Amino acid sequence: MQPLIIDLSGKKVVIAGGGRIAARKASVIQHEKPDITFIAPEFSEEVLELSLENGYTLIQRKADPADFEQAMLVILATNDRSANAALASSLPPNQLVCVVDESGLGNVTFPATVRRGHLQVAVTSNGSSPKLTRKLKRELDEQFDASWEPYTAFLASCRTLIKDLPISFDEKQEQLWELLEDRYRTDTQAQITKLKQLELYRADP
Numbered sequence: 001m002q003p004l005i006i007d008l009s010g011k012k013v014v015i016a017g018g019g020r021i022a023a024r025k026a027s028v029i030q031h032e033k034p035d036i037t038f039i040a041p042e043f044s045e046e047v048l049e050l051s052l053e054n055g056y057t058l059i060q061r062k063a064d065p066a067d068f069e070q071a072m073l074v075i076l077a078t079n080d081r082s083a084n085a086a087l088a089s090s091l092p093p094n095q096l097v098c099v100v101d102e103s104g105l106g107n108v109t110f111p112a113t114v115r116r117g118h119l120q121v122a123v124t125s126n127g128s129s130p131k132l133t134r135k136l137k138r139e140l141d142e143q144f145d146a147s148w149e150p151y152t153a154f155l156a157s158c159r160t161l162i163k164d165l166p167i168s169f170d171e172k173q174e175q176l177w178e179l180l181e182d183r184y185r186t187d188t189q190a191q192i193t194k195l196k197q198l199e200l201y202r203a204d205p
């Protein structure tokens with residue numbers, strides 16, 4: 001299995017099921033602003049709240065293979081294993097499909113992710129142990145403290161500035177490597193000074 005980073009903004013996501021897991025999958029991706037449709041005979045409070053908040057579509061009945069035709073991503077999250085399996089086998093091979101109770105029937109799984117600004121660390125056990133995945137996520141959550149959020153913004157700003165400097169490729173690489181020294185992450189003043197330095201140099205090389 002190959003990890004890919006996927007842009008779901010404005011993309012159609014159809015979720016079969018309206019329970020706890022359907023809600024969790026939707027809340028994991030909601031920040032990407034996808035266009036989500038839930039199809040289920042019954043919806044949990046969490047799904048109703050998420051839908052009201054984000055304008056998602058709710059269709060109250062059992063899911064049918066035709067429901068997924070326009071979907072970029074399909075999430076099969078009913079609590080009926082045979083319904084999930086039958087829907088999975090009805091889908092064309094070029095659609096992204098996550099089957100929450102039997103990952104081998106689909107072609108994508110969700111990793112656990114720790115987000116700090118522009119940085120995202122994702123963990124997967126390829127479905128072999130979701131519990132291990134959660135344990136490692138907790139460890140990463142502690143390892144990457146809050147300083148990483150402004151630091152990744154600092155790195156992005158510096159990179160934009162450095163790319164525009166009238167210096168050689170090798171000098172740019174040197175500048176970019178230097179930013180990875182830990183003092184820039186831990187010391188806000190060092191970040192401010194560096195940014196000022198780069199701005200001044202850009203204005204007057």
Ligand SMILES: C[C@@]1(CC(=O)O)C2=NC(=C\c3[nH]c(c(CCC(=O)O)c3CC(=O)O)Cc3[nH]c(c(CC(=O)O)c3CCC(=O)O)/C=C3\N/C(=C\2)[C@@H](CCC(=O)O)[C@]3(C)CC(=O)O)/[C@H]1CCC(=O)O
Pocket residue numbers: 024025028098099100101102103108109110111112113123124125126127128129130131133134137
């Ligand atoms: C990482 C995370 C992402 C997310 O969903 O956002 C995720 N599961 C999470 C939570 C979680 N999973 C489970 C529980 C309940 C009990 C417990 O505490 O263990 C909880 C907690 C809860 O529900 O609260 C159990 C479980 N999980 C799966 C099965 C079915 C099966 O495999 O048979 C069973 C039941 C059998 C069992 O117990 O093993 C299947 C999958 N779960 C995956 C992802 C995919 C592979 C991930 C990997 O690479 O390992 C995969 C294959 C498909 C998919 O769903 O994409 C998220 C972390 C949340 C976080 O902390 O951020």
Ligand SMILES: NC(=O)c1ccc[n+]([C@@H]2O[C@H](COP(=O)([O-])OP(=O)(O)OC[C@H]3O[C@@H](n4cnc5c(N)ncnc54)[C@H](O)[C@@H]3O)[C@@H](O)[C@H]2O)c1
Pocket residue numbers: 016017018019020021022039040041042043044061062063077078079080081083100101130
């Ligand atoms: N992937 C994971 O991380 C993970 C974690 C725990 C459990 N699970 C599995 O996920 C499944 C769902 O769990 P849950 O807690 O959300 O269950 P739940 O009981 O809270 O919700 C089930 C939902 O499925 C709907 N449903 C049933 N048959 C349907 C059909 N034919 N078409 C459309 N919707 C239908 C119900 O109306 C309900 O909305 C369970 O089978 C469990 O094995 C997955």
